[in-house]
Amino acid sequence: MINKMSSSLKNKNVVRSLTVATAIAGLTACGGSHESKDMEKEKRNVVPAFDVASLDTTIAPCENFFHFSSNGWIAENPIPESEPRWGRFNELIEANNEKIKGILEEFSDKENLKKGTDEQLIGDLYHSGMDSTTIENNGLKVVEPIFEKIAAVDSREAYVDLMAELDMGIASNPFGMYVGPDSKNSTVNALHLSQSGLSLPDKDYYLKDDSASVLIQQQYQQHIAKMFVLKGDDEATAQAKAETIYNVEKAMAGNMMSRVERRNPENTYNKMSFADADALMPNISLVQYTQLSGVKADSVIVGQPDYLRALDQLFAQFPLEDWKTYSSWKVFTSAAGYLPTAFVEENFDFYGRTLGGSKEMKPRWKRVLGTTNGLSEQLGHLFVDKYFSEDSKKAVESMVEDLRSAYRERIKQLNWMGDATKQKAMEKLDAFTYKIGYPNKWKDYSDLEIVRDSYLQNVYNLGAYKTKENYAKLGKPVDKDDWFMGAHIVNAYYNPQNNEVVFPAGILQPPFYNPDADDAINYGAIGGVIGHEFTHGFDDQGSKYGPDGNLEQWWTADDRARFDTLANRLIRQYDAYEPIEGVHVNGSLTIGENIADLGGLTLGYYAYLKSREGKDPVEPIDGFTDKQRVFLGWAQVWQMHATDSYTRKQVMTDPHSPAEFRVVGPMSNMPEFKEAWGCDNTGSAMVKSGEEEQIIIW
Ligand SMILES: [Zn+2]
Structure with missing residues (x-):
């Protein structure tokens, strides 16, 4: 993906998107709520493709x-009080939100x-x-009848029944269940x-003992009590x-697999008989x-067998009353945003202000719009009918093919990969499918009850409906x-199990x-975004899937090494980035996205050159120059x-690097950048420690 999604989509774990989709407040880039396509087009004509007022010419x-x-x-676009970060990405989301608000x-x-x-x-x-x-x-x-049900649980057996009930869209449990492709047989x-089942964004929030983390742990407990x-x-x-x-969640966290470990699909692919999965937890x-x-x-494909074994122990170790208290909290905190104002405000104070880095709450309509995104297919349908032009679809389809052919040529001339693996890589590239704009068929939710x-x-x-839909x-x-x-979402993704962008x-x-x-x-x-998604098929994890979307070994051992x-060199490059003093980017967590950014921009650049073949200079x-403008486009x-709180959370939880490094990171590895901008080979920060140090993967 190009941005991390905030949704709790089942089966989201393998899909790679472009960036974090946080919702927005403040400005609009273009477009009011009831604008027609023609007006939209007219306004676009007055927006320069790249506004030179964005530049800071005091910096070379x-x-x-990036600077x-x-x-x-x-300088002209401060972060709105209700936002933890603000960027051009957000402006577009904001413009879309205005259109959706109209609908x-x-x-x-x-x-x-x-x-x-x-x-x-949607309306109701x-x-x-x-x-x-x-x-x-x-x-x-x-919510009260659910609390009563929890209070009435009088045995561990009854607690299992309760968890199954909560799973139907009410609250998460210490383990989750979903139906999705089998990574070694991706059509099934x-x-x-x-x-x-944690309530803080990552297990590390419970386990770190530096003063900033300890403070958050205290504030979290105060929030629960309030x-x-x-x-x-x-x-x-x-x-x-x-x-x-807190103690229950911390004990769970202590036994969990880290985000970095979970990135590797081989770590989370543990297929076993139902009886064996059941035996992991004799107490549940x-x-x-x-x-x-x-x-x-x-x-069953078990993501983390060791965790389930440990959870079973915890289930025996903590009294039933503690688990009931834990579940009542999961119900409460999940419902908080939809309850009367006092609860919404306290919930925001911790999750929005303390953890998220926003100063004030978004207006109600934006929060409710976020909820209607649960009906994303229906909302997307209405959005496309009103605002999407088939011309854009055609133009982007042709760019996708340009990017594919640029990739083909890049693979051919790679000096680190042998011919046998190149052949396989080409087969995978040819097998990529794409979806642009909107689905071929729309889902029917006519039996969903919305009042x-x-x-x-x-x-x-809605939660129960979607869970049943998934289990079916x-x-x-x-x-x-x-x-x-x-x-209608401002994002993109690669799905390795479908081998599709x-x-x-x-x-x-x-x-x-x-x-x-x-x-x-x-x-x-x-072009860079399309290249980014393509490259996910060849990043450190995506490259473990073959052309049909199955986990398989198609590399020779030497090429893989x-x-x-x-990739390890690129991890070290990003580990060194320090967006806030003492807070470093996690090169291992972000490696897939960083490979995709480096490959994506490189491919966008070469696809552009290809599009100019046989034509007059621009x-x-x-x-x-046009070559320089490719880099300005990215x-x-x-x-x-972003606010510091946001950045701290981002480096712990988001596989995408902060914006500055999505620009500086790939460009400083590209000889094409050095050439286009005439950067001096020695001593230039944008040419990574001399040409020989530049990392070229795709
Ligand atoms: Zn991505």
Whole structure:
């Protein structure tokens, strides 16, 4: 992917996207809520393809290309109070949000839409979230019966029943279940079990003992206690609950697989018979659990068998009451954002302000819009009907083929890879499929119950619906037409199990794709993004999948070893980046994305050169040659800045590097950059320690 997604999509673990999709506040790039396609086009004509006001000409491009290309924009575009970061990416998301708001308002105003239509589902879900009076009046009405059910659990057996019930869209459990492709037989859906159930963003939040981490651990416990006091507990009871919950989660965290370990699909592929999976946890009956969920499987792919064994021990070790307290917290904290204001504010204070780095809450409509993204297929459908141009689809399709042929030529001339592996790489490249804009067929959600007067109930209904939809795939062939993102989303992804690259309509707009821009800008921006997604098929993990999307060894051992050496050098390059004093990028966590950025920009550049073959030279624009403008196109996408809290969280949890290093990292490895900008070979920060040190992978 090009951005990390905040959604809790089942089966998201193997899909690689472009960046973190946080929602937005503040400005709009172009476009109001009810704009027609024609007006949209007219406005675009006045937006320069690359605005030279974004530049900081006091910094030499060869010194720091990120600051050169972005400081002007950053100075003019402070981070809005309700955002933890702000960039050109966000401006586009914001522009899309304004359009989506128009769609949502149009349908939420209508009371008697036909039940089960996209318009009714979306309109009524939005209405229920915007109707703050009813939300206040409903109080804890929807969640209270669940708390009562938890209180009534009187045996470990009954607790397993409870977990199965919570799994249907209410709250997460200490382990998660989903149905998705079998990575060694990618046309067949299999049952997966994985570690789950923490309430802080990563296991490291519980385990680190530096002063900043200890402070967050204390603030988290205070937050839990405050929430229970709001619910009516006395101070001492609430404190005791907070301590219990923290201890349970910390014990779980201590046995979990790290993000870096989980990146390797070989680590998480542990296929076993259902009986063997059940035997991992003698104290938690999987038979009982799956029966209640209506799931019947002969085999299970277990992500983290050691964790499940340890969890079973914890299940015996902590009293049942502690597990009940833990589950009541999972229910409470998952519901908090849909409850009356007092709960929403306390929830924001910790997760938004303390952890996330935002100063104030987004307006209600943006928060509710985030919830309607749960109906991403329906929302995407309405968005595409109103705003997407088939011309963009055609243009981008042809760019995808340009990028594929640039990749083919790059593979041919690689000096570190032998002919046998090259042949296989070419087969994989030829087998890549792509999806652009929107799905071929739209899903039917007509039997989903969405009402106008209960926001939280709607969220539960939607969660249960999607969980059932996912479980129903078990035993069926993988639907290759499935999309993992709504068509309106500003992002893109590579799915190794389908060997496909996917570009939703939402990203096919400036600054990524601008039909009025010169080709150089577009090849640097959307071309770089297409190249990025292609390269995920050949990054350190994606390269373990063959042309049919199965985990298989298609490399010779020598080629693999040379590839690993290059990747390890790139890991060390990024490990050295320090966005905040004392806080380093994690080169091992971000290696897949960094390989994709390096490969993506390189491919975008060569695809551009290929598109110019046999044509007259292009005149410079604003004093920049076309080759230079390819780099400006990529850099423009990453004009972005973030609060320190956001950056701290990002380097711990996000496989994507902070924006500055998505520009400086790949460019400093590219001889093409050095040539285009005339950077002095020695002593130039943008030419990594002399030419011989540059890392060229794809
Ligand atoms: Zn990516």
